[in-house]
Amino acid sequence: MEFHQLRYFVAAAEELSMSRAAEREHVSQPALSRQVKLLEEELGVPLFDRIKKRIHLTDAGKFFLLKARQLLCDSEISTQQVRERFGGKRRPLRLGSLSPFLDDLIAPAVREFQQRHTNSKVSIFDLPPRAQLDRLRLNELDLGILANLEEREREIFDVRTLSRHKFVAVLPASHRLAHRKSLKLAELKEENYVSLSNTFFPKRREFLMECCAKAGFIPKITAEMDSLPMMLAEIGTGGGVGIMPEHAGKLPHSGCALVSLTSPTIHSELLLVLAKAPQSMELQSLIALIEEGAARL
Structure with missing residues (x-):
């Protein structure tokens, strides 16, 4: 099993x-499909069902997706930690985010940050909220972009509202109602x-219950699905209906x-979430750029 196979999966x-x-x-596409097939052969189980030129995660695939994400994130963070501690390398800022906001919020903010701070770098991790919170506690992320926090999390972290998003x-x-405006x-x-x-x-789950x-x-x-793309796939194949931020329509x-x-x-x-601790000038600059970008969304 190799890391590029995990990335492709x-x-x-x-x-x-x-x-x-x-x-x-x-x-x-043939190269990626071949590597995914090799990964399935090594695991001994199919990760995808292939039906009429479309793919769907099997139960094994859904289970392994979480593990694969954790392995890739741990690998990147461990590499950074070794370079920082033993190689004298400057640690990049580590930013967790949600998929729908990568292109129009995170990417522009990071590009502007890199232009202003040419000696600093930002590593971006596409992680679900729970994984972001866990890594913030372990000091493996510097800040996260997520939604819906429990009260105990709000007491632990510095939490700032970036923007409000309408649900559809x-x-x-x-x-029968899909044609409606x-x-x-x-x-x-x-x-x-x-x-x-x-x-x-x-x-x-509680949020959905309260809305209904x-x-x-x-x-x-x-x-119950573990990501927005998987939720969309489940609904798209007739698994039910749902509500989600209108922004998710970009997926x-x-x-x-x-x-x-x-x-x-x-x-x-x-929400923008970070530890209650002194912030470097670079981190303050990145936060300000993200807040400015969110105000324009």
Whole structure:
């Protein structure tokens, strides 16, 4: 098992497309598919179901995705720590983020930071909120970008609100209401719901329950996923309906329709989270650039 195989698998799992994963990793599609196949052969189980030229994670794939992400992140952090401690290298700032905000919030802020601080670097980690919080506690991240925190987490960390984001209903494209421009959440009270897992997204189940309670019903949650791309894939293949930030529509969502919600109007806060500790000038500069970018979103 090699690290490039893990990277290719994670890319394919998040994109749910070998061709998009190959484009993201800057390799040919046959080369990426071959390495994923070799990884499956070494593990002795299929990680993907391949149906009509589309791929879906198997239960083994869903389980291994978390492990693969952890291995890749641990490898990068360990390399940085060795270089800093024994090689005299300056440690980069370590920034955790969520996928939907990488291109229009994080990437511009980091580019501007690198232009202003040519001797400093930023390492970006695409991690779910729970993993970000765990690594912030271990001082393996300098700051994180996430949403929905438990009260005890707010007491531990320095938490700042970056922006508020409107939620939309996400339906299978074949759903009877998919053609609508807007709908009330109560119109979906009889549906099966797909949620993000509390294991990876703190308080997400409770958030969904509270939103539906305001609309006068208790949702029937039949599936919980560990990432937004997997949630979109589950809905797109008929696994149920869900709600998520409108910003998530930038992610690949084949088979899904995003419909505005009029009642109740649902928002969530995007948060910047860091340790309660003195901040370097570089970290202060990066925080300011992220806050400026969020204000423009």
